Each structure stands twice: as structure tokens, then as C-alpha cells.
Amino acid sequence: MFWRETFIVFRRQLRLALRNPAWVIIGLIQPILYLVLFGPLLEPIAGQLGAQNAYTLFVPGLLVQLGLFGALFAGFGLIAEWRAGVIEAERVTPASRTALLLGRILRDVLQLVVQGAVLIGLAFFFGLTGSIAGMFLGLLLTVLLGAACAAASNALALTTKSEDVMAPLINSVALPVLLLSGILLPMTIGPQWLQIVSDFIPTKYIVNAIRELFTGDFFTITVFWGVLWTLVLFAAGLWVGTRTFRKENA
Amino acid sequence: MIHARGLARTFAGRGKGAEKVEVKAVAGVDIDVDEGEIVGFLGPNGAGKTTTLRMLTTLLTPTAGTATVAGYDVVTESQKVRRSIGYVSQSGSTSPEARAGEEIVDHGMLYGISKAQATARGRELFEQLDLDGLWTREPKAMSGGQRRRLDIAMGLVHDPTLVFLDEPTTGLDPQARANLWTHISDLRSRRGATIFLTTHYLDEADALCDRILVIDHGTIVASDTPDALKRQVSGDLVELVLADASRSGEAATVLSRVADDDLTVSGATVSARVRGAGHEVAGLIRSLDAAGIALESLEVRRPTLDDVFLTLTGRSLREDA
Numbered sequence: 001m002f003w004r005e006t007f008i009v010f011r012r013q014l015r016l017a018l019r020n021p022a023w024v025i026i027g028l029i030q031p032i033l034y035l036v037l038f039g040p041l042l043e044p045i046a047g048q049l050g051a052q053n054a055y056t057l058f059v060p061g062l063l064v065q066l067g068l069f070g071a072l073f074a075g076f077g078l079i080a081e082w083r084a085g086v087i088e089a090e091r092v093t094p095a096s097r098t099a100l101l102l103g104r105i106l107r108d109v110l111q112l113v114v115q116g117a118v119l120i121g122l123a124f125f126f127g128l129t130g131s132i133a134g135m136f137l138g139l140l141l142t143v144l145l146g147a148a149c150a151a152a153s154n155a156l157a158l159t160t161k162s163e164d165v166m167a168p169l170i171n172s173v174a175l176p177v178l179l180l181s182g183i184l185l186p187m188t189i190g191p192q193w194l195q196i197v198s199d200f201i202p203t204k205y206i207v208n209a210i211r212e213l214f215t216g217d218f219f220t221i222t223v224f225w226g227v228l229w230t231l232v233l234f235a236a237g238l239w240v241g242t243r244t245f246r247k248e249n250a
Numbered sequence: 251m252i253h254a255r256g257l258a259r260t261f262a263g264r265g266k267g268a269e270k271v272e273v274k275a276v277a278g279v280d281i282d283v284d285e286g287e288i289v290g291f292l293g294p295n296g297a298g299k300t301t302t303l304r305m306l307t308t309l310l311t312p313t314a315g316t317a318t319v320a321g322y323d324v325v326t327e328s329q330k331v332r333r334s335i336g337y338v339s340q341s342g343s344t345s346p347e348a349r350a351g352e353e354i355v356d357h358g359m360l361y362g363i364s365k366a367q368a369t370a371r372g373r374e375l376f377e378q379l380d381l382d383g384l385w386t387r388e389p390k391a392m393s394g395g396q397r398r399r400l401d402i403a404m405g406l407v408h409d410p411t412l413v414f415l416d417e418p419t420t421g422l423d424p425q426a427r428a429n430l431w432t433h434i435s436d437l438r439s440r441r442g443a444t445i446f447l448t449t450h451y452l453d454e455a456d457a458l459c460d461r462i463l464v465i466d467h468g469t470i471v472a473s474d475t476p477d478a479l480k481r482q483v484s485g486d487l488v489e490l491v492l493a494d495a496s497r498s499g500e501a502a503t504v505l506s507r508v509a510d511d512d513l514t515v516s517g518a519t520v521s522a523r524v525r526g527a528g529h530e531v532a533g534l535i536r537s538l539d540a541a542g543i544a545l546e547s548l549e550v551r552r553p554t555l556d557d558v559f560l561t562l563t564g565r566s567l568r569e570d571a
Contacts, residue, residue: 085342
């Protein structure tokens with residue numbers, strides 16, 4: 001029953017997304033623009049940054065950026081649905097409240113998988129080399145992070161019910177997290193104070209772990225921390241999300 | 251079908267500054283609705299109508315009291331309640347960009363019925379609700395009346411025996427409203443459904459309901475048939491407009507002989523409540539004629555539910571609506 005309900009919600013969401021693919025396309029073009037317009041700038045300085053290949057450094061960063069930004073904005077669609085009465089109509093059915101959330105997150109996850117795969121595939125043309133298995137694992141970590149962010153974003157949307165409250169809130173969190181995660185440039189080239197601040201940002205460990213996975217180093221302490229943080233964030237995101245969806249009057 | 255006792259809901263709100271206050275949205279209501287009844291829930295905005303409805307439909311947990319809906323407890327057996335009822339909320343139920351048919355099939359499937367069954371049922375409802383040919387139409391391209399009927403179809407896809415309608419005709423033009431009323435009465439005559447609807451339109455409650463519950467400030471202040479409620483108002487309103495305003499004093503004296511209440515004089519207009527005005531009005535005209543008071547016009551108005559509300563609460567429904 002639960003999976004059937006989840007699938008009904010997922011299929012509906014996917015259908016709506018594909019019928020109006022503007023957001024899917026924008027989400028896809030953004031990382032490609034980074035790859036095309038920023039990637040070449042990194043190539044000559046990759047060696048100085050401690051990487052043999054500029055793209056094993058850069059693509060993991062872009063993946064995490066996708067997972068963070070793409071998914072954090074997923075909740076905006078939910079506000080529109082809430083306003084149209086869809087959420088309440090679904091909540092008055094006997095369907096599981098968790099299924100209503102999970103079906104939506106799965107759509108975001110699918111979108112993320114496609115975007116990530118396109119990004120990695122395209123990066124090969126620019127000269128990405130590395131461990132294919134590592135890339136798959138990196139994509140997996142990205143997807144788990146994205147699911148957590150999508151769940152949190154949906155929970156936030158259902159709590160605030162206002163784009164005007166949500167947009168500045170997400171931006172004010174996402175931008176510093178993005179910068180301090182070392183997505184464009186590794187934090188190691190920064191001054192001491194910046195590195196210390198970035199130590200408090202969980203996604204920095206995830207970016208670093210995916211970078212090592214891309215180069216084929218699987219069993220390192222960096223990968224361990226990255227995987228651990230991904231799992232912690234994943235569990236926390238889903239917990240907050242389901243709790244909010246189960247709450248009455250949400 | 252519905253039995254509620256002392257059903258109440260308080261919200262944690264904020265007073266001036268940071269002090270916390272409890273807002274009593276519904277202060278303990280008793281509701282009984284029998285099978286096959288159409289019951290209207292009447293009250294101004296903010297009286298607690300929607301909050302009560304959300305408690306009865308399991309969307310909101312009561313802070314006190316109990317309620318059984320379709321035989322099940324709304325708190326401990328909420329799943330069973332949800333299976334048995336249809337709810338048409340005032341905010342709609344479909345995405346503007348989705349296709350009507352797909353929305354109704356998905357909605358039916360969330361109730362656990364098969365895709366084939368949901369499709370057949372949806373098609374049948376589209377036909378009954380005059381939505382033929384709109385199966386693939388997007389709700390954003392529908393008229394307000396069509397969208398409301400689609401919402402009703404959504405609420406009926408699983409064949410509920412009890413249907414809740416929250417302000418079903420708000421925002422519709424008069425023609426679409428009258429059309430929707432026909433469809434709502436059809437729900438009972440065709441399907442034997444019990445209907446509980448909220449409204450702040452008096453004519454709507456009057457046209458549709460067997461019985462009306464009047465709610466104000468979170469408590470039910472009256473429960474009766476529309477006619478019985480209107481009988482509580484002392485009589486029909488008789489309004490005389492005189493040809494000559496200077497005779498209004500004399501006219502008032504004549505009218506007062508048959509009047510029960512509310513004798514008022516304002517310029518050339520003299521009015522009063524008269525019990526059984528249809529019977530009294532012939533004699534009234536004769537008396538006025540005998541006194542040589544010429545009339546510009548005479549109007550007899552049956553009491554409206556607005557008058558009922560005014561009598562019960564001391565204020566007009568329209569002030570808040």
C-alpha cells in the first residue's frame with residue numbers, strides 16, 4: 001500500500017514536471033554553463049591546487065552544488081500545490097503522509113540522477129579521467145544529499161507556506177554553505193581562518209570525499225567522513241520531512 | 251452520520267508583543283446529522299466553520315470533545331473516517347497545469363481503488379456534473395464553475411456516503427451558483443448521500459438545506475429548519491413608502507395596530523414586523539385609505555436568514571462576510 005501510494009504521487013509529480021520542463025532544463029543548463037565557462041579557467045591551475053586533472057576537482061563540486069541548490073528549491077513547487085488545495089485534498093485521503101512526501105522526493109532524486117549523469121558524461125568530453133566506479137559512488141552520495149535537501153525544503157515549504165519567506169531563508173543558508181564547501185576551489189588554498197570556518201560545514205567533507213572517489217581512492221579517512229556526513233544529513237532531512245508531513249494542520 | 255459532543259479547538263496565538271494567548275476557534279460544539287440529511291453550517295467568516303469542518307474531516311485534531319463521523323471516531327479511527335467521507339475544500343483540489351482526468355484518477359487511486367475503476371468512476375462523474383469533454387482540459391483553462399464541479403468530482407471519486415462541502419459556491423457568478431445547487435441536491439436524490447456544507451450565503455442555506463446550524467464565535471447558537479428559524483423572527487417585514495412624508499406619524503399609528511415589533515419611521519418610509527403579513531395587509535391598506543394617507547409603494551418581505559442571524563446574535567451576517 002505504502003509503495004503504491006508513493007508511486008502514484010511520484011508518477012503525478014513526474015508527469016507535471018515533464019509537461020512543463022522549463023525548470024528541468026534550467027536545472028540542467030546551469031551545471032553545463034559552469035562546466036563550459038568556468039572549467040577552462042581551472043585547467044591551467046589544477047596542478048597548483050593539488051590535482052592532476054582539473055575536472056576530478058571541479059565535477060564533484062558541481063555535483064554537490066546540484067544536490068544542494070536544485071533540491072533546496074524543490075519546496076517552491078509544494079507551496080504552489082498547497083495554494084491550489086492539492087496538499088489538503090491528498091491529506092484527506094487515507095494515503096500515508098510519508099508517501100505523499102516520499103513520492104515528491106523521488107521525483108527530485110530522479111531529476112538529480114539525470115542531471116548528474118549528464119554532467120559527468122559531458123565532462124568526459126572536456127577531459128575528465130578517473131575511476132568510473134568512484135563516479136557512480138560520488139553520484140550516489142550526491143543523490144542522498146539531494147534527497148535530504150529536498151525533504152528539508154518540502155518541510156520548510158509546508159511550514160512557511162510563503163515563497164517570500166522561503167526564498168531569502170534558503171539563499172542565506174545555501175550561499176555561504178556553497179562557498180565554504182570548496183565547490184569551485186578547494187578550501188585548502190584559503191587562509192587559516194577560512195579553513196577553520198569551513199571545517200564546520202558538513203558539505204565540505206562530502207565534496208572532498210567525492211573528489212577522492214573520482215580519483216579512485218575509496219578507503220580513505222576523507223571518504224569515511226564524507227559518507228558519514230551524507231548519511232547523517234540524509235537521515236536528518238528525512239526525519240524533519242516526515243515529521244512535518246505527519247504533523248496535523250500542516 | 252455525524253455525532254459531535256463538546257468538540258473544541260484552541261490555537262496558540264500571540265497577543266500584543268510576545269505574550270502568548272489561546273485563541274478559541276471552536277468553543278465546544280454539539281452536532282448531530284442523520285443519514286440522508288443536507289445540513290448547512292451558517293456563520294460569518296471567522297466564526298469557526300472551517301475549523302469545525304477540518305476536525306470532522308480528520309485534518310485537524312480537536313483539543314477537546316469527541317466526534318464520530320460515518321460511525322468512526324475522528325481521532326482514533328481517522329483512516330476509516332477518511333475512507334468513508336468526501337471533502338470538497340474551498341481552496342480547490344487540483345493543480346492548474348494538470349489534466350482534469352489524470353487528477354481524478356490519481357485521486358481515486360490514493361483511496362486504494364484500481365486505475366480502471368477510478369477511470370470509470372471519473373468518467374461517470376464528469377458526465378453527471380456536466381464536465382463532458384473536459385477530461386484532458388487543464389483546470390487553469392476552466393471556468394470557475396467548471397473548476398468547482400471538478401473539485402466536487404474529486405471529492406466523490408471513491409463513492410463516499412457522506413460529503414463535506416466547504417463554501418461550495420464562493421466566488422461564482424449567480425448562474426454558476428444556481429447550477430451548482432442543482433448538482434448538490436442531486437447528490438442526495440441520485441446517490442442518497444448525506445451532505446454537510448458550510449456557507450455564509452443565506453440564500454444558499456435556504457435553497458439547499460433541510461436543517462441549518464448557526465455558529466457564531468465558536469458556539470452553535472441555533473439549529474433548526476430554515477422555515478422554523480425564520481419563524482423565530484417576529485413576522486414579515488412590511489415597508490410603506492408614503493407619497494407625503496409629513497403623514498408618516500399617522501401612518502405609523504395605523505401600522506402599529508397590526509405590528510408586532512421593530513416599528514421604525516425614516517423620512518417617508520414606515521416599516522414594522524407583522525406576523526402573518528399576507529393576512530393583515532388588506533386591512534392595513536383599507537385603514538390607510540380611510541385615513542387618506544396615499545402610498546407610493548408597499549412591500550412585504552419574508553424574513554431572511556440574515557434577519558435570523560441578527561435576532562440570534564444581535565449583529566448582521568453581512569458585516570463580517
